[in-house]
Amino acid sequence: MRPLGAQAELLRVLGHPVRLQILEELTKGVKCVSDLEEFLEIPQxxxxQHLSLLRRYGLIDYYMDGRLRCYYLVDPIIPDLLHVLKRDYPEQLPPPACCPVTKKGRYPGKRRH
Amino acid sequence: MRPLGAQAELLRVLGHPVRLQILEELTKGVKCVSDLEEFLEIPQxxxxQHLSLLRRYGLIDYYMDGRLRCYYLVDPIIPDLLHVLKRDYPEQLPPPACCPVTKKGRYPGKRRH
DNA sequence: CTCATATATTAGAATATTATCATATTTTAA
DNA sequence: TTAAAATATGATAATATTCTAATATATGAG
Structure with a gap:
């Protein structure tokens, strides 16, 4: 299991719409920079910059194919995380059972919002 | 499925070691602020502030129990995401099969790093 | 070799995030 | 009603992130 700091870092790196889209595309197959540029409709x-960030954190890598840089996924956790993100969930978790006791609290009743 | 922007936002909110630990603790059960303060060993x-951020994004909520604020998980995606984060993975994904063709590229051979 | 294509890098401004510290609010107990 | 406990809020400084624009680099074609 990766250490806590690395977990947080990973999520922070994923937490950008452009990078999410890039990774989503890469789960479908190898893409070169100009493929992604066209798909994302943002400046090359x-x-x-986003690709280089993703690579710096070890999430993707590339090989050269002629003058193209072909990027592909490297970190196996990515497809799983993206899959969870795309799942449908019920609105909310069921609220905790009546009167659970926290470590500190022993207060009875008078529970309200 | 939540929209792309919301997906990225969610990951960004999760992408902090303190918030990850808070959420991890809350998957185990309800906790009040001072429980968390003791566990995290950071200023109350x-x-x-982290709790209020998590609540603003709808990931957690609380009820009052005496003078304690008891926080609990609300967004059902959290346990699943944390579970994936804790899984063990092989080092890297297998590299793409020989000579995949990107949308733009049709170049043969000369593939290298 | 030279040129055009594909991509990377750098600098800078705008903005966002984070922690710290001080203070405010709320609630129960005395 | 006052005090103490539990928690929140606000201001600020430090730092990090993001986009834009301009420029640099590398590669294959001719």
Whole structure:
């Protein structure tokens, strides 16, 4: 299991709409920068910046194919995380059972919002 | 499925070691602020700030029990995401099969790193 | 070799996040 | 009603993130 700091870092890196879309695309297959540029409709330099960030954190890598840089997924947790994100969930978890006791609290009754 | 922006936002909110630990604790059961303060060993005001952020994004809620605020999980995706984060994975995904073709690229051979 | 294509890098401004510290609020107990 | 406990809020400084624009680099074609 990766250490806590690395878990948080991973989520922070994923927590950007452009990077999420890039990773989603890469789960479908290898893509070069200009594929992604066209798909994302943002400036090429910005695409490159996001790709370079994703690579710095070890989530993706690339190989050269002619003059194209072909990016692909490297971190196996990505597809699983994306899958969970796309699942449908009931609105809310059921509220905790009546009067659970926290470590500190022993207060009876008078429970309200 | 929640919209892309909301997905990214969710991950960004999760992407902090303190908030990850708070959520992890809350998957085990209801906790009041001072429980968390003791567990996290950071200033109470900082705990409250993280809790308030988590609540603003609808991930947790609380009820009052005497003078304690008892926080609990509300968003059902949280346990699933935490579970994936804790799974063990092989080092890397297998590299893409030989010579995949990107949308743009049709280049043969000369593939290298 | 030179050029065009594909992509990366850098600098900078705008904005967002975070922790700290001080203070305020709320609630129960005395 | 006052005090103490539990928790929240606000201001601020430090830091990090993000996008834009301009420029640099690398590669294959001719």
């Amino acid at each position: 330099s910005n695409v490159s | 005001s900082n705990v409250s």
